[in-house]
Amino acid sequence: MKTSDYMVMFYASMIAVPFLFVVETLLLASGYIKFTDIIEILTAVGLAVYCVIGFKEVYSHKKRKVNRLSDETSIPSKEIKIKHNRGEKVLEVIIKRFDLEGRRLEAHTYKVKGNRFTTVLDALLSIKSEQDSSLAVRYSCRMGICGSCSMVVNGRPSLACETPLLDTAKEDRIEVEPMRAHPLLKDLVTDFDDFFSKHKKIHPGLFREDKKEQMNASSIYNQSREERDVYLPFSYCIMCGLCQDACPVANSNKDFAGPQALSQIYRYATDSRDQKGPKRLNLANSLEGAWGCEFAGACSEVCPKGVDPAAAIQSLKFKMFAGEDKISD
Numbered sequence: 001m002k003t004s005d006y007m008v009m010f011y012a013s014m015i016a017v018p019f020l021f022v023v024e025t026l027l028l029a030s031g032y033i034k035f036t037d038i039i040e041i042l043t044a045v046g047l048a049v050y051c052v053i054g055f056k057e058v059y060s061h062k063k064r065k066v067n068r069l070s071d072e073t074s075i076p077s078k079e080i081k082i083k084h085n086r087g088e089k090v091l092e093v094i095i096k097r098f099d100l101e102g103r104r105l106e107a108h109t110y111k112v113k114g115n116r117f118t119t120v121l122d123a124l125l126s127i128k129s130e131q132d133s134s135l136a137v138r139y140s141c142r143m144g145i146c147g148s149c150s151m152v153v154n155g156r157p158s159l160a161c162e163t164p165l166l167d168t169a170k171e172d173r174i175e176v177e178p179m180r181a182h183p184l185l186k187d188l189v190t191d192f193d194d195f196f197s198k199h200k201k202i203h204p205g206l207f208r209e210d211k212k213e214q215m216n217a218s219s220i221y222n223q224s225r226e227e228r229d230v231y232l233p234f235s236y237c238i239m240c241g242l243c244q245d246a247c248p249v250a251n252s253n254k255d256f257a258g259p260q261a262l263s264q265i266y267r268y269a270t271d272s273r274d275q276k277g278p279k280r281l282n283l284a285n286s287l288e289g290a291w292g293c294e295f296a297g298a299c300s301e302v303c304p305k306g307v308d309p310a311a312a313i314q315s316l317k318f319k320m321f322a323g324e325d326k327i328s329d
């Protein structure tokens with residue numbers, strides 16, 4: 001029972017008890033009832049009061065239950081239902097699959113149902129699980145972090161897990177193909193060995209002259225906010241390889257280091273904690289390095305993390321113009 005119910009009982013008894021007392025005294029005085037009858041009457045009235053309050057309590061509890069259901073379940077679920085159903089469509093997904101034996105791309109067409117929450121990766125995985133299990137797709141995080149699901153969607157190098165299906169489709173059709181700057185393995189899967197080895201060549205990591213101290217650091221390497229802000233935007237690279245695929249130079253010259261590796265040279269060269277100095281910049285000083293860049297800007301255009309490799313490469317050129325790559329004796 002709620003506090004308010006006890007209050008009702010209290011006020012009811014404040015009125016009922018004196019009223020009964022007066023009535024019983026009159027009846028007793030006039031000889032209509034005996035003293036034992038008074039106890040029976042009081043017991044009956046008490047029971048009646050409890051019955052009324054008990055009934056009221058059960059009834060109001062039931063009512064609350066009904067209200068709770070209508071407040072918390074039926075109304076929001078109705079809204080969710082409307083949202084989920086909004087704009088569901090059947091799209092044509094054309095996948096240019098790389099056939100390793102035939103060594104050519106073959107277009108396969110599938111129909112996929114999607115709504116505004118469906119990504120291209122979702123569509124590919126639904127094709128794989130419901131229509132064609134032989135389709136090869138690489139993915140891992142499904143949230144734009146691992147860089148595994150890179151492919152070309154409607155002609156643009158993109159992360160499949162971050163590309164909305166409906167918004168990207170044109171006339172209810174969407175075309176998916178593997179990246180071309182990386183060797184093809186199967187269907188939409190490309191080989192990243194060369195891409196990773198180019199990244200490895202630039203020594204991605206902090207270089208300290210005192211190796212012993214680096215291995216057994218006694219304190220952290222302090223850095224001001226201003227120092228950190230210089231390289232921070234370039235440290236967001238997830239190595240998805242999309243910039244490499246968009247770059248016209250990387251597509252025509254396999255020896256070109258590529259926008260990813262070059263932007264990472266800049267990232268470490270501008271980190272105040274790094275002590276590689278001119279040696280780091282020297283890694284970019286060749287025609288296969290920064291000087292090979294024709295500043296098309298496509299790398300920065302497609303980067304899903306806003307890294308801007310084109311700006312990094314031009315900054316490397318400026319540093320080399322300024323002679324910062326010269327090793328002093």
Ligand code: SF4
Nearest residue numbers: 237238240241243303
């Ligand atoms: S720079 Fe951007 S596009 Fe290039 S690998 Fe890094 S995250 Fe991907």
Ligand code: FES
Nearest residue numbers: 142146147149161
């Ligand atoms: S699955 Fe990880 S970035 Fe797309």
